[in-house]
Amino acid sequence: MSVQPQSFSSLEQNTESENHSSSSQSWTIEDSEQTYQIQGWGDPYFSINRAGHITVSPQGDRGTSLDLYELVTALRKRNIGLPILIRFPEILADRVERLYACFDRAISRYNYQGSYRGVFPIKCNQHRHLVESLVKCGTPHQLGLEVGSKPELMIALATLNPLQISEKEAQSSLLICNGYKDREYIETALLSRRLGYETILVVEQLEELELIQAISEELAIYPAIGIRAKLGTRGTGRWGSSTGDRAKFGLTIWQILQAVETLKSYNKLDCLQLLHFHIGSQVSSIRVIKEAIREAAQIYVELTNLGANLNYLDVGGGLAVDYDGSKTQKNNASKNYNMQNYANDIVAEVKEACDQAEIKVPTLISESGRAIASHQGVLIFDVLGSNEPPVTPPPVIEEEEHLIIRNLWETYALINEENYQEYYHDAIQFKQEAISLFNFSYLSLKERARAEQLYWACCAKVFEIIKHQETINEELQSIANILTSIYYINLSIFQSAPDHWAIDQLFPIMPIHRLNEPPSKRAILADLTCDSDGKISQFINPKGQKPKDFLELHPLDNNQPYYLGMFLVGAYQEIMGNLHNLFGDTNVVHIRTHGKGYKIEQLVRGDTITEVLAQTQYSSEELLENLRRHTEQALEKNLISLAESRRLLNNYQQGLANYTYLKANDQESCIP
Structure with a gap:
């Protein structure tokens, strides 16, 4: 007697169809907001409109909002191929304004008799158009620059105006010179003071003092010197080692005292004008920041009492970005404070230390790069295809089927909410037995395929039971992993999101459209x-929970492109990307709003194949000539026709001028 399971599969398919229809009707924009936590990490710049598209408000709570899906569609009609990095200079300006506004409020609240001056660390993103935009929007606030190398110093001197005029006053532009230094670095920095820059050389090693002294004497330029201190306060997260005795940069307390004595011996203690420290990037806990400020403020007081002419306290970087929107310190992707908390604690701690010592408070400096630059960069890419788990309706089982197949069918048919864990173990055992039987020739290839098909059906049935449960044991959690789809994206992680590959940095990723539909796929x-x-297999999770190992996405429609966005990628990612597999820089557009619309302020074409080959010392002309010789040899041997050789050479020549990324079927007209 044969077993006929078709009624089971038909019932299951009908139920699934009904559930999908019901779910589609009940799914709301608010459901998408909660699923992707956009209000947590995206406020006030990113939200979802009633059409189910992500909108961008580059000026935050004010100004024009842009439909990101419509923007991408328009860019593609301009033959700008995906992937595209979209920069919003107005977000950059808004971040600067918010940072200064927070310090202004803190200074007013605590009656701080000093001021705040920010500097942007160029290492965060050295690209010309971004730095120029930042200098332009930062000029009214007298935003300075921080450099850590000779090339960065060259950028700063040619980009930053020596004199900045704000509504209040005109001041020399602040230029902080960190990093290891040689004679050329120091000499260039000192000479820049002649142009009007307030250039401060921050000492990272005691040996630099002797070199600064010698060069300043030669040039007859009085230097402004800073000292970077290694604090005892430990940072948090992956950059916690930026502090302490084993930190890469800075001087210990004993070395700081030696520096003071050295400057005294040169009769230049009054050149010591700045104390600097850095406790690491992306500091998730406000407690750590407060402890570091308290320690640094006390060092500042003691150095002042020793006769140093200190005017500046540079608190370095560390102001974190809330990548997962959880507003907690449970992981490195978030923080338990906001920008105003950060400014308040810095101002309050420094004021308290200086008031107790009865000394003048310093001008406060911060080197906030990540917090300024992250939000302005959005990476848009398309999905090229998917690899789905091999789950299909169970096959019809005949009476004469192999016992292992009948056992798997019976296991599938009997799985329910009471026995699913036990029967899942049975399914695993039967699958392993099927593989063993196949290896010893007791099972045919078709029979093994039928066994595996039933195994996957068992997994899918168990998953339908457990996915609605609040807690799932670790063993059963693996079912969700093996039933996850793989979506292939037109992107190189190594080029566009290297921090995800290298240090497991999380970035918000979500579709930019179809957000009024239920995302029924886990991928x-x-x-x-x-x-x-x-690959990207870790995703942000609400409420600071450990990262999810899947992303909720929509089923692909072969007739429509499917666009995803990776957000908050404006800091470090572009400059640290590499050419793995020779995928080059992406297309970059700068979008600025005006009235109710927008304009493309800058378009920077991504690398062509010729350009990336040149970076690995290949000449496109020589390559083309080599291929031409190969085709001539093949023609002589009648291995290729003349028409085929001509087509091959034409494709090769055209390909050298093309974008390194792929064209989807509907992108044939898009050229880089």
Whole structure:
């Protein structure tokens, strides 16, 4: 007697169809907001409109909002191919304004008799158009720059105006010179003071003092010197080692005292004008920041009492970005404070220390790069295809089927809410037995395929039971992983999100459209590179929970493109990207709003194949000539026709001028 399971599969399919229809009707924009936590990490710049598209408000709570999906569609009609990095200079300006406003409020609240001057660390993003935009929007606030190398110093001197005129006053532009220094670095920095810059050389090693002294004497330029202190306060997260005795940069307390004596011996103690410290990037806990400020403020007081002419206290970086929107310190992707808390604690701690010592408060400086630059960069890419779990309706089982197949069918048919864990174990055992039988020739290839098909059906049935449960044991959690789809994305993780690959940095990722539809797929993302690390399999999770190992996405429609956005990527990612598999820089557009619309302020074309090959010392002309010789040899041997050789050479020549990324079927007209 044969078993006929079709009624089971039909019932299951009908139920699934009804559930999908019901879910589609009940799914709301608010459901998408909660699923992707956009209000947590995106406020006040990103939200979802009633059409189910992400909108961008570059000026925050004011100004024009742009439909991101419509913007991307318009860019593609201009033959700008995906992936595209979209920069919003107005977000950059808004971040600067918010930072200064927070310090202004804190200074007023605590009656602080000093001022605040921010500097942007160029290492965060050295790209010309971004730095120029930042200098332009930062000029009214007298925003300075921080450099850590000779190339960055060259950028700063040619980009930052020596004199900045704000509504209040005109001041020399602040230029903080960190990093290791040689004679050329120091000499250039000192000479820049002749142009009107307030250039401060921050000492990272005691040996630099002797060099600064010698060069300043030669040039007859009085230097402004800072000292970077290694604090005892420990940072948090992956950059916690930026402090302490084993920190890469800075001087210990004993070395600071030696520096003071050295400057005294040169009769230049009054050149010591700045105390600097850094407790690491992305500091998630406000407690750590407060402890570091308290320690640094006390060092500042003691150095002042020793006769140093200190005017500045540079608190370095560390102001974190809330990548997962949880507003907690449970992981490195968030923080338990806001920008105003940060400013309040810095101002209050420094004021208290200086008031107790009865000394003048310093001008406060911060080197906030991540907090300024992250939000302005949005990376848009398309999904090229997917690899779905091999779950299909169970096959019809005949009476004469192999016992292992009948056992798997019976297991599938009997799984319910009471026995699913036990029967899942049975399914695993039967699958392993099927593989063993196949290896010893007791099972045919078709029979093994039928066994595996039933195994996957068992997994899917168990998953339908457990996915609605609040807690799932670790063993059963693996079912969700094996039933996760793989979405192939037109992107290189190594080029566009290197921090995710290198240090497991989380970035918000979500569709930019179809957000009024239920995302019924669980997926991970696989990039274009031939590397098993080229994937994204960890995603932000609400409320500071550990990262999710899947992303909720929509089923693909072969007739429509599917666009995803990776947000908060404006800091570090562009400059740290590499050429793995020779995928180059992406297309970049700068979008500025005006009235009710927008304009493309800058378009920077992504790398062509010729350009990335040149970076690895290949000449496109020589390559083309080599291929031409190969085709001539093939023609002589009648291995290729003349028409085929001509087509091959034309494709090769055209390809050299093309974008390194792929064209989807509907992108044939898009050229870089």
